[in-house]
Amino acid sequence: MAGSALRRLMAEYKQLTLNPPEGIIAGPINEENFFEWEALITGPEGTCFEGGVFPAKLTFPPDYPLSPPKMQFTCDIFHPNIYSDGRVCISILHAPGDDPMGYESSAERWSPVQSVEKILLSVISMLAEPNDESGANVDAAKMWREDRNQFNEIAEKLVRKTLGIP
């Protein structure tokens, strides 16, 4: 019997392949290494990210699901809760105990009942409704609050860029 982390990741992969949720594709980059996944997220409808397809990389720790994975977008994305290097700052990905922004309650932190699917769905809803209280990208948070039009413009430009449309 393989390790428990591996079995759980395989089970999640199977689940995501059999019943894929809308707007999400995820799976290991290489089936020899189940601890590095690639995910594609479609931008939620009715927002400035609509129509975009955003690739991201998920890195799982050896003790998954006791510790949360790390998620990093591999494309350019302009969002208050995403660092400029693509790392996602969302409470579901933070283990209880470490609180980078100092405001999260433990109720919304990582717990072993969370899953890749839930993470990705949370990220989609985060794209739709940024939390400007915790600025991972301070410029984006400021612009989101003060100059929504310019924010939308930049986001749409980056959406076109991810799709390869000039």
Next chain:
Amino acid sequence: MRFLGISFVSFVLTSVVVANAYYQKKQFYPSVVYITKSNPSMAVLYIQAFIGVWILGKLMRKIFFGQLRTTEFEHLMERSWYAITETCLAFTVFRDDFTPKFVALFTLLLFLKSFHWLAEDRVDYMERSPVISWVFHVRILSLLLLLGALDMHFILHACQSTMSKGASVQLVFGFEYAVLITVVLNIGIKYALHSVDLNSETPWDNKAVFLLYTELVMGFIKVILYIAFVAIMVRIYTLPLFAFRPMYYTIRNFKKAFSDVILSRRAIHNMNTLYPDATPEELQAADNVCIICREEMVTASKKLPCNHIFHTSCLRSWFQRQQTCPTCRLNILRSPAPTAPTNNNIPAAQPQAAAAPPPNPVPNPYFNVFAAPGPNPFNQFNQANGEMPPQTPPPTPQGAAQPQAGSVPGQAPPPLILPPFPFPIPFMVPPPVPPANLGVLTDEELRQLEGNERRNIQARIQCLINIQTMLDAAVQMMQQYNVVTMHKLQPTTSSSSSNTEVPQESQTSESEAAATSSEDANREPARDKTNEPVINSMSESDVPSSTTPEEELRRRRLQRFLQAEQQQQPN
């Protein structure tokens, strides 16, 4: 590609140096002497040797590991930088012994060390890889055997050298190889555990525990080795700065392993004692899938107080990190199990139990007090105000409530101690009442009444104490009537029927108990030599009151009290 270029250049240079020497001296020995005398040629040869070691390393890596994974390579690079720095520091201690042989030995040490690191990473990877081929097993086994043999050889060599020639740099080597052999042992044990787990069809729950203990024992051995090494080095040479970083990390790892073991033990203990096993029916009723590992639960699953069910092993590893329910984040250490209350955790359980009556009768005397009165409003009062004691404190510091609460050790003082019906003290223990008309008394009787002998004063004090007790009781009763009428005014519905069916007997005994124990406590100031033994034996018998039948105890107490009274009365 670059490496190929460098090795090619080095090879060409070496050939040029050798060819040049041979061309100049024409013979073997003179050319050897020429080369060893010339610094540039020696430098070229050293570089060539280094390149040779490098090539050998690559070859061994190909044989034993195949392609390195990215993380393995990163680990290797990171650790080698530290190791090289420490080696340079070690050179400063042994600068007198600085010879090519010494450098060669250190290079060899580094070389072997890097293979130990790689083997460690590779064995850790076993748990995370979906496919483990037989090639993997052959490679790891042969590598471990080879490394272990080499380590042993170098340790023996260092020992012999130290024995015959006294302390030298061999001390460092012996120690380093001793540390490495613990690493080999650790890897070997891990490998064995992983392979057993891989070959079994069902998940092996205890593997994590074995791994934890292995870590602990190995950490302990390493810490001892480091401390011994530093002590020896300080005695013979100087402070071994180069050993401090690894020593620090070893001690830190050991501390972590130690706390892990403690946390794990606590989690196991909690699970074994506090939580019941989930029954097959419960598993059927629930989803039957452990949400932590997403696998079916057949056996070995536990139910938390919040009714969430998980695999025992999954819960154990989670509880090592956090003591909350993974699903609802209920803090499991704060809320006791509802079905198996023991005497120790009743005080903690009481607010919960009062808020919602527990399914099983709880062996707590105060629940009888709560349940005793016939009228319903009282039960509702209890349910509504389970945590009221601070609002209704006893009126006097020597009031009836406090001594009684103290007389039953280990129980939280409940809000209501005295039942709301007439207090029987005055009828059962009549105090010496002074006659209404003093005129009818003779002088003798008057003198006796007023007299200043000891027993008269005692009788008077006793009388006053009894009056005080009666007043206290009256105040308490008035308060209770107040509360009850207050609740009568609110619209109420009778909710718990089971509680009202307590036999009448227990009511009376309760009230007697309340009365007597309050008097016991109040009599204490008037204690004298004659009844001291009685009181002592009573306070002794108070202690096991939670275990013996309470009514029996109270009856006995009452009897003793009456006897004491009777002894005093005739006087």
